[in-house]
Amino acid sequence: MATIYQVSELAGVSLATVSRVMNNNARVSDKTKEKVLSAMAELGYQPNAIAQSLASNCSNSVGVLVSELHGPFFGDMMSAIEQTLRSEGKHAIIASGHSNADTEQASIEFLIGRKCDALILHVEAVSDGYLIDLAAKGVSFVLINRYIEQISTHCICLDNQQGGYLATQHVLDLQHAQVAYISGPSWKQDAQARLNGHKLALQDADIAFDSELVFEGDYQQQSGSAGLDALLGTGKAFSAIICANDEMASGVMSRARELNLTIPDQLSIVGFDNIIYARYLYPTLTTVDYPIFQMGKMAANYILAKTYDKSGLVLRDVFVPKLEVRNSSQLLS
C-alpha cells in the first residue's frame, strides 16, 4: 500500500500539497494538481481512512445500531440509511444490540470508539438515563422508534398508539365487538403504545376492555401461534384478533389453518408493520403500515443536516401510521 509520502516524493511536492489535492479544499495550481493526480494513479494510491480519521477527528462514517441484522424491518431500515448516507459520501458502520442492555451498550461504545461522527440507534433495552447521559456527553445521535422526553429532539418516532388505534378501529368498523389482542413484550415502549391505542379505540366505541382477551407475545412468529391457542383456551368468544406485529399475525394464520379456522370468515386478523411478506401471505394481511424506510431515510437526513451541515433538508420527527386493508379482515357475518 502506497502512502501519501511516496506520492509526494514521486510528484515532487510536499505532503501538505498532496493532502490538499485529496481534499481539494485549498487552492492548488492546476499543474501541480495534475502531477499529484498522476502520481497517485501510478502508485494506485488509496488513502488510509484510519489515519485520516485520527488526524482530522472525523471519520465520515455514522454508526448504526439495530436490534438484529436479520428480519425485514431492520433490513429496510439499514438499506434506507445506507443509501441516503452513501449518496453524500458517508458510510454506515453497522452493529447489533440483540435487545439486550449490555450488548447494546457495548455496541454503542464500539461505535464511539470507531470514531463515528454520529449514531443512529434502534435500542430497546438500554435505559433512558444512559441515553440522556450520552446526549449530555455531546455524542450526537438520533433514536429510531423510541421517545424520551428530555432528549425529544433526538427522536424519530412512529405514533404507535395511533397505529394500535387504527387497527382496532378498523375491526370495530367491521362490526366486530369481541376483539382479541396479541401484544409485544410489555417492557417495550412500542408494545405498550400499540396496546394503549387498542384500549383507546375500544373505549371510544364504548366496549369494555377485557384483559383476558390479551395475550403477551414476544414479536416472534411462534408466539402468534401460541397466542391463538391461549386465547382460544380462555373459552372467551372473539371474532377478530389484532396482532402487535406481522410476524405474530402470520403465526396466528398458520395455527388457524391447522385448526381449520377459516380466515377471514371465522376470524379477522390485523397485523402491524406491513413487512414485505404481509402481501404474500394467504390471505393477504390487513396491517398497519410502518414507514420504516422513510424513517430510516429521515434519520440519515437528520445526521446529514445536523452533523455534516447539509442544508435544504426538510426534517420531520413523528410519522403517522396508516392502515393497509387487505383480505385477512372482513365484515362480521
Add this chain to the structure above:
Amino acid sequence: MATIYQVSELAGVSLATVSRVMNNNARVSDKTKEKVLSAMAELGYQPNAIAQSLASNCSNSVGVLVSELHGPFFGDMMSAIEQTLRSEGKHAIIASGHSNADTEQASIEFLIGRKCDALILHVEAVSDGYLIDLAAKGVSFVLINRYIEQISTHCICLDNQQGGYLATQHVLDLQHAQVAYISGPSWKQDAQARLNGHKLALQDADIAFDSELVFEGDYQQQSGSAGLDALLGTGKAFSAIICANDEMASGVMSRARELNLTIPDQLSIVGFDNIIYARYLYPTLTTVDYPIFQMGKMAANYILAKTYDKSGLVLRDVFVPKLEVRNSSQLLS
C-alpha cells in the same frame, strides 16, 4: 474523552504501562495494574480504536460485503457472521454492493481503507480477475457463494448445481414430465449452476430439455409472477415449475391464485433457498435448503483461523443443499 496520556498521569505510570494493562500481554505487577485500572475507571476512559488500529496495523474488525442489507438471505448471513465474530471479540463492518461492479469495488476499497483485517465477500458483479488480483495483493478474504478456480481456497460455496438437480429430480419422482423453470439472471454464477442441475436431472431421466419452458427472472418476487404468465403464454403444457429462488416461487404462487390455478393440484412448485418465510406461505413451499447461516458461520471461522490464528476450528468449503419437502408439490394426478 480521556486519553491514555491522562490515565498514565493520574495513575502515575508511563504510557507504555497503561498500554500494557489494556492489552494485558506483557507482565505488569498487580499493584500497578490496580492503579491503572482505577484511573481508567475514574476517568471513564475508552480507548480510541482508530488510534489503536493505526499504531498496531490491526483493527480487530472484518469487513463484510453483501449485495443488499435487506432480504432474508443476507440477513441470516450477516447475523451468523456477526455472532461468530463477536464471540471472539472481533467486529463486523458491513457494506453493500448492490450487485453492481462499481459499487462492489468501491465498497471493497472502503473496507480495505478502514483497515479491516480480513474481508468476507458476497459479490456478484466484480470480475474474477479483480478478485484474483486482490488475493495476489495479499488482502485476505473469503468469498461466499462464488467459486473461482485460481483462488479456490478462498471460496465457500453451496453446490448449486446439485441443488438444481435435487429440485428437478423431486418433481420427476412425482411423475411430472413437463417441468417449467424460472431461472435467475443468466450472468450470475449460481443461476447458471442451478439451471445446469435442472438440465442434468432432465437428462438423467431421458427427458428432452425444452428452452421454451425456461423463463429468465431476476430473483425478485415480481419476476415470478411475470414468469408464470410468460410460461403460460407459450401454450406449452407443464405440471410443475421449479423456481431458482423462493421469492420468485412466492410470486408464482400469488399469480397462480389470481388465475385460479390450484397449488399443488394443478401445479407443483419448488423453490430454492428455504428462506424463513417459505414455511409460512400457503401452501407451504417445497424448496431446496441453502444453509446460509452455517456458511456465514464457516466464513467467519475461516477468518478466525487464518487471520487471527484461532486453532481447533474444523473448516469446510463446500456445502451440500438438501430438499425440504412441504406442501407445494405433489404426485401428478
Add this chain to the structure above:
DNA sequence: TTGAAAGCGCTACCAT
C-alpha cells in the same frame, strides 16, 4: 500557491 512541522492517540521496540 507551497512547504515545514507539530500533532491525532496509541503501540512496540529498546533501554533500564
Add this chain to the structure above:
DNA sequence: ATGGTAGCGCTTTCAA
C-alpha cells in the same frame, strides 16, 4: 517490571 520514544499515515496550522 517499567519508562522513553520513535513511529503509524494523515491533517492542519503557520510561515514563506
